[in-house]
Amino acid sequence: MKKALALILVVAAFSTCCNRGTTTxxxxxxxxxxxxxxxxxxxxxxxxxxxxxxxxxxxxxxxxxxxxxxxxxxxxxxxxxxxxxxxxxxxxxxxxxxxxxxxxxxxxxxxxxxxxxxxxxxxxxxxxxxxxxxxxxxxxDNYEGGRLAGEYLVKVTGGKARVGILEGIPGHETGDSRLRGFRDAVKATPGITIVASQPANWERDQGFNVFQNMLQAHSDIDSVFACSDLMALGALEAIAAAGRTGGIKVIGFDALDDAKKAIAAGTMEASVAQFxxxxxxxxxxxxxxxxxxxxxxxxxxVRLELVTRHLLKPVSLLVTKIRRAGWRVRRSGEASTRRT
Amino acid sequence: MIIASSAAPPGARSVDAMAPPTSRAHRLLLPARQFGTVIGLVALCAVLWILTPHFLTVSNLLNVAEQTSINAIVAVGMTFVILSAGIDLSVGSIVAIAGVVLGTALQAGQPLVVALALGVATGFACGLANGALISWGGLPPFIVTLGTMSIARGAALLFTEGRPISGFDAGFRVLATGRAGFVPAPVIVMGIVYAAAHFVLTRTTFGRYVYAIGGNEEATRLSGVPVRFHKTMIYGVSGLMSATAAVILTARLNSAQPIAGMMYELDAIAATVIGGTSLMGGDGTLGGTLVGALIMGVLRNGLNLLGVSSFLQQIVIGGVIVVAVLLDTVLKRRNRT
CATH class of the missing domain: 3.40.50.2300 (Response regulator)
Structure with missing residues (x-):
């Protein structure tokens, strides 16, 4: 009986403290x-x-x-x-x-x-x-983000690359748009071949496994576009496991903190930042x-930005920080110049 | 206990039936054990009623019933399987494959009845395949259904190339969006399924054999019961239930997804076990399973209403499963001594 009373009291106390939040x-x-x-x-x-x-x-x-x-x-x-x-x-x-x-x-x-x-x-x-x-x-605009990544790949590889793509969950609008943007951006460059394109379902461990398998099948892959950074980071691990760190250019999407670290360290090439x-x-x-x-x-x-090693240099970092802290200015003009 | 009170075949001996002769304490504790889960559900509702004004409204309760229906239907099949001392890990994948077969048939312009029959037949066939491998192949249910879990999922993905099949006409979607009076259609389907399954389990020979096989398979076999056939049918029932759940899920989301139904096996096992069915087999009721499924549904709904963080929700749900089974085990142990 005492126990029951105590329980009721606890519940009552809990309810009063909770109700403060819900009676808004x-x-x-x-x-x-x-x-x-x-x-x-x-x-x-x-x-x-x-x-x-x-x-x-x-x-x-x-x-x-x-x-x-x-x-x-x-x-x-x-x-x-x-x-x-x-x-x-x-x-x-x-x-x-x-x-x-x-x-x-x-x-x-x-x-x-x-x-x-x-x-x-x-x-x-x-x-x-x-x-x-x-x-x-x-x-x-995920399509635009995919284009940014594709155009950058064309630029850094000088238009010659054998690309492996890690897709998100098939049928997902987000991943499909990024993929379309990327493919459209590299389509016009004949030196760029997409040798494999497989879903890794947005996940890090699947990114690892799928890319490891891709490397087995196509050892000549020299660039990766992953529709999300988690998959890109998984691919980085697979590259490290194959002892080819730095030899394969990895471009991701989302600019997660781990990805930025990898970009600063030079093991990853770039990532499209969303906010x-x-x-x-x-x-x-x-x-x-x-x-x-x-x-x-x-x-x-909401704006997009391509994060590269250049952008992560101390000076650029400072500039970005100041920008984000203070001037919330529409930077559409600047963004469009970067995209060209 | 249920067995002893009704006409049971000679081989039917549930765990409880093997307990020492009925004592006074036993008779007193029996209702507590039978109704323990109901008391739990009522207590849970009472707590939520105190904590949030949004819980005890007609629209919210119907909402909970509708959300629970899918898990509750899958759990019917799981109860049959667990009562026979088996396990079925493939239910979630069967939900997916039955769903995509149904969805494809509907989009190919097949009449509703044909599409439904195809979907349900797919689920039933998957279940029968499980059962046949277990009884004639002599393999452990855990391994067989683990295998079919992966096979059925892969087949669903292959069949659809990983893409969801969406957009069905209103005639089919009535199964999820329709209402009879104020009761949502999924709840009605759930009611029919439970009534039919309860009848099968308590009033037919097949139902009695489910308990008998779970209580003591060898004794059942020696009594001349075609155990292999019945075990195959038990997994067939599980597949059938998964397919029924797939119909409602597909209508509800207006989409058949090859990735649907992931982790449904764990939800169904949890509902069954919270409902007091013994994982050792031979002991349990469908009523318990329904209450178990409702406890999980009410809990999820209540935690959403309270705005509890989704991480904390998982801890609470896991805790409830463990506590429910713990209570059940303690009560059972007392029953024996």
Missing amino acids: TTTGRPTVAFVLKTLNHPFFVDMRRGAQEAADRLGVTLQVQAAEREIDVEKQMQIVENLIQTGVQALCITPSGSREIVSALVKARDAKVPIIVVDTRVDAKAAADAGVRTETFVGS PSEMGRAAVESAVKVIRSEPVPPDIK
Whole structure:
């Protein structure tokens, strides 16, 4: 009996401390839900950080939830259904599947929760068929990022390379666009041959295994384009295991910290940087605008940048730091000069 | 215990049936053991009701039931298998392959009935293959289903070239989006599946043999029961259930994915075991499994509503599985002495 009483007391205490967090709707602080693909990837951790900063600044409560595995659309759908029940005023989501997620978005629409799509686009046709309207898309242009990587490869190899490609999960809009961008950029250069292109499903260990197998089959590979840095880092390990460190040019995507270290050390060639924390920030800002019935543009582009060894020299690092800290100037002109 | 109370074949001896004669303490503790999981579910709901105002609403409870339905249906097959002292690790992959066969048939313009039949038949065939290898090949269920888990997944990926098949017409999607009154269609399917499976398990010879094989396979065989045939059918049932879950999953996501259903085997095993079915076989009920699946569904839903971090959620769910089985084991041990 005593035990039961103690348990009730504990539960009661827990509930009062928890309720402080959840009774936000009564105090007029709007709640924005942010559903990520996963939280076991630095990219999404950064995105959450940016989103949280914006939420704190704008005085909204942020509810961040993610599936355990990046490809688990069904779990993401459950999370969306559950968050709708808590009466959130806006939903920011990074879809695990461009088409599959539409079923979840239909539920948000029925509950009249405005939708902000982040990072991965929703399939336009599937959304139109289901009558789902999204407020805006926040993300970087993955196709453009793939092009940046391809053009850089052409430049550093002098137009002669035998390339192995590590793809993301097949059917993923993000990876497919990067791949198309890269292929389009190298297509016009006859000296560049893509000798192998295999999915490594965004993962580091699979990047290792798949690239190790590629090296077995094509020992003459001299360049790698990986659609994400985790796969690129896996490939770096495989290259090291084969004793060919530095002999194969690896270009990745995402500019993770580990990748930047590898670029600075000269074992990796370059990586296309996205700015996930800016995506998170822009998404929450748009959500707040939508809640306040202010207009938002249908497409919010977040900048991309090619990180190379040159850029990671101490002087350049300092410059980038100052830029990021202070001048949040639109640098579209500068970016376009780099791309040419 | 259930066996002793109904007409059981001579060979049917569950673990409990071998326990010493009924004592007073035994009779008192029996309900606690039977209803332990129900009490757990009610307690969990009560805690969530106190913690969040969003939990105990009709729309949220229907939401939980709908989300639970897929795991609950897969867990029906898993309960049959575990009752017979086996294990089926291939259920998640069978969900995937049955789903892509169904999806492909639908997109090829086959009539709904034909597509459904093809999908379900695929699942059933995979299950039968498992069962045949286990009973006639004499291989351990763990190894066989581990193998088919990989084979079926690979086949699903090969079949679709790794790409999801999306976009079906409303006539099929009714299976997930439809409602009878206010009850979502997946919940109705779940209800029908449980009613039918419960009938099979408790009122048919096949059902009694499931318990008998799990209780003592050798004794069952010596009693003249065609054990091999029945074991094959048990895995067939598991495949059938996975295929049924695949139908709902495909309709729900409006997409058949070759990577669908990963880790479903663990969720189904967890639901079965939380529901009080013994991994040693011969002891357990479908009602328990349903409650087990609901506990997992309510837990996931509640943790989402509370905004608990997804890392902490995994810890809580793992903890609940261990505690549930621990309680069950303790109660069982007391029952015996």
